[in-house]
Amino acid sequence: MSDSADDKGQVTLDRAEAEGLAMALLRAAGLPADDAAIAARCLVRADLRGVDTHGMIRLPGYLDRIAKGLVDPAPKLDFEAVAPNVARLDGKNGLGFVVATRAVDHAIGMARELGLGLIGVRNSTHYGMAATYLLQAIDAGFAAMVLTNASPAMPPWGGRAEMFGTSPFAVGVPAPGSVPFVLDMAPTVVARGKIRKAAREGRMIPEGWGLDAEGRNTTDPAAVMAGGVLLPIGGPKGAGLSMMLDILCGVLTGARYGGEVGDQYKRFDRPQGVGHFILVMRPDLFLPADEIAARMGDLVTRVKANPKAAGADDIFMPGEIEARREAARLAHGIPYARADLAPLVDLARAGGIALPKGL
Ligand SMILES: NC(=O)c1ccc[n+]([C@@H]2O[C@H](COP(=O)([O-])OP(=O)(O)OC[C@H]3O[C@@H](n4cnc5c(N)ncnc54)[C@H](O)[C@@H]3O)[C@@H](O)[C@H]2O)c1
Missing domain, CATH: 3.30.1370.60 (Malate/L-lactate/L-sulpholactate dehydrogenase, NADPH binding domain)
Known part of the structure; x- marks a missing residue:
């Protein structure tokens, strides 16, 4: 169940609602049910983990490429x-x-x-x-x-x-x-989605993220997107x-x-x-599985026990912050900016697809 609308600018959807919307749009674009479910799960998982640059917000772009015949919605995959x-x-x-x-x-x-x-x-x-x-x-x-x-x-x-x-x-x-x-x-200082998001939200970016078209360091995300390069x-x-x-x-x-x-x-x-x-x-190619599990557990314990740098509250394993966010969002829903979902809402309305409550 959704927490429904938080305020005018934000809406909270639970995983099933977000996946349901993505899946309906993907089905309408010609994906078989199994494939639509896979794609919907991947998109919403990014949002659950806080990697919202790679979640639902991207769906209109994929649908557009399907509509243009550049992505096959139902390829027959043979290994x-x-x-x-x-x-x-x-x-x-x-x-x-x-x-x-x-x-x-x-x-x-x-x-x-x-x-x-x-x-x-x-x-x-x-x-x-x-x-x-x-x-x-x-x-x-x-x-x-x-x-x-x-x-x-x-x-x-x-x-x-x-x-x-x-x-x-x-x-x-x-x-x-x-x-x-x-x-x-990403091997860039940041993924391009973060620069695109900053441009959309009218925020400047830190120096060192990208160059403008002339090869100069810039804090303007729009200048990076307009012919510049990432660093x-x-x-x-x-x-x-x-x-x-x-x-x-x-x-x-x-x-x-x-x-x-x-x-x-x-x-x-x-x-x-x-x-x-x-x-x-298989992680247990060289040692028995229980020994590998114990060694990984030991490694995590040692990592966590490292003395903290100035200003650091905690030491995390790679992926741990995202996993914690995923657990929280599974429990409390995924917050979306209405502006980010607006193109999807328009597509759903045009296709007669039911929208989750609050959208
Ligand atoms: N498919 C594509 O073509 C494409 C291209 C670029 C990026 N992406 C995706 O964009 C996403 C964002 O990429 P990014 O490079 O900006 O990620 P990021 O900089 O947010 O995180 C990079 C890694 O650092 C870890 N990390 C971050 N903070 C940490 C901390 N305090 N302690 C310990 N570990 C920490 C993260 O868990 C992650 O594994 C990724 O999911 C990536 O796959 C996809």
Whole structure:
């Protein structure tokens, strides 16, 4: 049940309401029920975890690309075996959520039998929050590295034209009885969604997040979005990391690479051509499972016991803040800015789709 409208600017939806709305819109766009449920879950999970730059707010963009014929709402996905535990997958321009979720599922199957499973995916599209796929593997008891390339956002180090993506690097390891490791990070100082959000909300951004079209450091998010570039973490190291993701996900899989992955908001002449590199492994390949669980628990204890830096209230595992937020939002609902949901409300009304209470 929704907490209904908080005030004029905000509304709180519970998970089922948000997923129901997303699912109805995706079904209306031609997704089969199973696939619509997967995509709706991925989008709402980002909102639950506070990664709202990659949640429901993005749905109009995906629906628009489906309507333009750039995303196939119902691709038939067939895994081609390369080795007993290695496969390639043509995503056939399906929604990245569906392609990646099915690929992780297939990789889990191979890892269950053979210890690890590796899948190279081509012809996919933007898959949102990478942590979704880590959690999918972790929930099944597996460790995973789930990588994607992305549309150009930053230059190679020393250049000034965007080429490599904000491609998130994501690795997850389960820790039964403790806090799992869920590292999901863009190699840019921030993801482009955060800059887009700041521009939408009329907020300035800190220096060091991006350059304007002339290659100058700027605090104006609109200047970054208008022909500027994002800056990598750690200078050449972050730029190298993004290049690594482009090589693993693009060059090696047969997906687009080297600046050719299409921007979902700018390129409407062809599908995106995103690639993913998905590795799932049994965490107990080298030691018994109970020993691994004990060692992960021990690691978390040691991390938490580290003396705190000035100004730090707590020490968190990667993904822990998001997990706590998810628990809170599952209990109390997800707060949305009405302005962010307005395009979805319009689409639902136009399609005769019932809206959750309060919207
Ligand atoms: N699909 C795509 O093409 C694409 C592109 C870019 C970003 N994204 C997504 O955008 C999201 C945001 O990326 P981001 O780089 O801005 O993430 P972020 O900077 O918010 O977090 C990066 C990592 O740091 C961890 N972290 C943050 N604060 C912490 C703390 N105080 N203690 C311990 N760990 C902490 C987080 O848990 C996370 O694992 C990600 O989910 C990413 O997958 C997707």
